Amino acid sequence: MTIMTENNNLFNYLKERVQILSVIGEHVLLKKAGFYWKGRCPFHDEKTGSFTVSPHREIFYCFGCHAGGDVITFISKIENCTPLEAAKSLADRFNISLPQELSLMVSTESADEKKRYFNICQVIAEILHKNLLSYKPATDYLKNRMVTNQSINEFSLGYLPSGQQNIKSFLQELRTHNILAKDLLDIHFLEESKGFFHSSFEKRIVFPIKDHLGRFCGFGGRVFEQGDDRSKYYNSRENSFFQKGSLLFGLDKAKKDIHKLKYAFLVEGYTDVIAMHQYGYTNTIATLGTACTLEHLKQLSYHAEKLYILYDGDSAGHSAMLRLAELCWQTNIDLYTLFLPPKQDPADFLHQGGDLQLLINQAQDIISFFFKEAGTNFGQQSLQQKLERMRKCLSIIKNVQDPFKQEILLQQASSIFNFPTHTLKQELNRLKHKTASLNTLNIKTEMPLESEIITCLLEKNFIYAILSNLELLNRKEVANLINYMPSFIKNIINKLQSIPACDEKTRFMLFFDTLNESEKKSVQQFLVREEEQEAQEFEIVLTQLEKKYWKMITQKTKLLLEEAQKTGDASSINDLVSTFLELKKKLLSRGLI
Numbered sequence: 001m002t003i004m005t006e007n008n009n010l011f012n013y014l015k016e017r018v019q020i021l022s023v024i025g026e027h028v029l030l031k032k033a034g035f036y037w038k039g040r041c042p043f044h045d046e047k048t049g050s051f052t053v054s055p056h057r058e059i060f061y062c063f064g065c066h067a068g069g070d071v072i073t074f075i076s077k078i079e080n081c082t083p084l085e086a087a088k089s090l091a092d093r094f095n096i097s098l099p100q101e102l103s104l105m106v107s108t109e110s111a112d113e114k115k116r117y118f119n120i121c122q123v124i125a126e127i128l129h130k131n132l133l134s135y136k137p138a139t140d141y142l143k144n145r146m147v148t149n150q151s152i153n154e155f156s157l158g159y160l161p162s163g164q165q166n167i168k169s170f171l172q173e174l175r176t177h178n179i180l181a182k183d184l185l186d187i188h189f190l191e192e193s194k195g196f197f198h199s200s201f202e203k204r205i206v207f208p209i210k211d212h213l214g215r216f217c218g219f220g221g222r223v224f225e226q227g228d229d230r231s232k233y234y235n236s237r238e239n240s241f242f243q244k245g246s247l248l249f250g251l252d253k254a255k256k257d258i259h260k261l262k263y264a265f266l267v268e269g270y271t272d273v274i275a276m277h278q279y280g281y282t283n284t285i286a287t288l289g290t291a292c293t294l295e296h297l298k299q300l301s302y303h304a305e306k307l308y309i310l311y312d313g314d315s316a317g318h319s320a321m322l323r324l325a326e327l328c329w330q331t332n333i334d335l336y337t338l339f340l341p342p343k344q345d346p347a348d349f350l351h352q353g354g355d356l357q358l359l360i361n362q363a364q365d366i367i368s369f370f371f372k373e374a375g376t377n378f379g380q381q382s383l384q385q386k387l388e389r390m391r392k393c394l395s396i397i398k399n400v401q402d403p404f405k406q407e408i409l410l411q412q413a414s415s416i417f418n419f420p421t422h423t424l425k426q427e428l429n430r431l432k433h434k435t436a437s438l439n440t441l442n443i444k445t446e447m448p449l450e451s452e453i454i455t456c457l458l459e460k461n462f463i464y465a466i467l468s469n470l471e472l473l474n475r476k477e478v479a480n481l482i483n484y485m486p487s488f489i490k491n492i493i494n495k496l497q498s499i500p501a502c503d504e505k506t507r508f509m510l511f512f513d514t515l516n517e518s519e520k521k522s523v524q525q526f527l528v529r530e531e532e533q534e535a536q537e538f539e540i541v542l543t544q545l546e547k548k549y550w551k552m553i554t555q556k557t558k559l560l561l562e563e564a565q566k567t568g569d570a571s572s573i574n575d576l577v578s579t580f581l582e583l584k585k586k587l588l589s590r591g592l593i
């Protein structure tokens with residue numbers, strides 16, 4: 001057996017056991033649209049959802065960037081790994097035990113390394129959690145900060161006692177899980193100097209950090225004891241599995257509710273996330289003590305449509321929000337700012353009985369917030385500063401897609417800066433023109449596929465029906481009609497016909513494996529549609545196609561008849577004539593010829 005088919009066995013084994021919707025649903029907010037589901041593509045930037053998933057055929061396709069494939073392709077694209085690693089990741093994620101011959105295939109080195117890393121982090125988290133529960137000063141501190149026992153458990157909060165003796169017993173316990181001091185040195189959880197081990201997490205409350213799939217991947221530690229004047233927070237060092245610029249604390253827990261509510265709260269600290277969850281705002285996440293990056297926003301835009309930012313009312317929180325305003329146009333998530341009373345963080349606010357709903361009602365979209373800020377003390381600025389502020393605002397307006405929103409923002413800017421709207425508009429058009437001429441230089445045009453050029457709606461409907469119901473191929477008139485279709489369709493259907501009859505799902509999977517890349521793309525396009533289309537009744541489509549190909553059918557039948565007469569093949573002649581006459585009768589009766 002070749003490697004290719006062995007891999008396919010493994011992939012098919014997995015595909016039979018996971019549903020593409022639940023896999024992709026962990027990464028992208030999907031909405032049902034007819035027979036398929038749509039969302040914003042995680043592989044390219046877009047305003048509208050061109051990303052389509054067909055649960056019926058277990059494939060996805062993006063009409064924007066043409067990314068497409070099955071569940072294995074999806075995971076290898078999103079996790080940036082090989083198909084084999086993707087298979088392994090899927091099996092791990094969905095607890096699928098593989099038959100021995102298949103499980104041998106997936107034990108690739110890098111996938112193992114990844115799994116081992118997550119496992120080490122998990123064991124550390126478990127040990128530290130146990131430590132915390134038995135260390136009263138830590139639990140007292142958390143109790144004072146109104147962190148409930150339930151939260152301590154749900155967020156697996158931990159504690160690492162200091163001193164050589166304690167580190168020694170920590171290492172001993174790790175060893176029972178086959179984890180060595182070297183492993184902890186490798187991931188920089190421990191440092192070694194002069195033969196002694198120590199850790200920056202000692203004497204800190206530890207917040208284990210999980211990725212959006214719930215795998216432990218790093219730690220944040222906070223000082224809590226009187227007189228501890230080290231920096232307040234310490235986070236794990238970055239590595240390829242722990243990237244602060246894209247991880248969000250709490251996303252694994254919040255994801256489900258974010259999908260349901262379609263919005264999320266972004267707060268600054270781990271304890272804010274915990275407080276928000278305690279008060280029922282379970283759709284809350286935080287960055288890892290770092291600024292919210294474009295990457296974070298992009299990640300969130302796959303899950304939410306709206307993001308409420310709940311930053312501290314201090315000046316740092318303020319400037320963080322202004323930075324977000326300049327980033328937000330590059331993503332597809334609408335940002336709103338919520339204003340906390342001065343000197344309060346979300347945890348204080350909630351513990352003191354603050355009404356978050358009231359803040360939400362008064363939320364301001366981040367661009368208006370930015371404008372207001374730009375307008376503060378505008379009169380007292382120098383001419384240069386004034387121009388700079390206005391240009392900054394206009395450059396934000398320029399990037400707003402919705403023309404109505406643009407108009408509203410222009411009017412806002414006009415009243416804030418006390419400047420006539422039409423002058424601002426002129427300047428805006430000048431800016432737009434400038435970028436437009438720059439853009440034309442590096443526009444990348446995707447060549448349309450052959451299938452897009454020559455296939456009309458009728459053929460698409462026809463093939464869609466066949467791929468959705470393979471039984472249709474058994475009908476003689478369907479098989480006949482395919483002979484007249486463009487050659488790439490004929491090739492695809494031939495491949496489908498060559499797959500031995502078995503249950504529909506398996507048959508489709510086997511068929512899909514036989515396709516080349518461009519055929520796969522065509523099939524994905526046939527199966528998912530960009531626009532909602534009335535699925536016409538198959539009989540109507542069939543008849544219309546017969547009408548469309550009628551001339552070709554007549555000519556070809558004539559040729560075949562001549563040939564059959566030469567060889568004297570009477571049964572062929574009979575067949576040809578009766579099929580032809582039947583079709584002619586049908587089309588005549590409908591007034592189509």
Ligand SMILES: [Zn+2]
Binds near residue numbers: 041043062065066
């Ligand atoms: Zn795309």
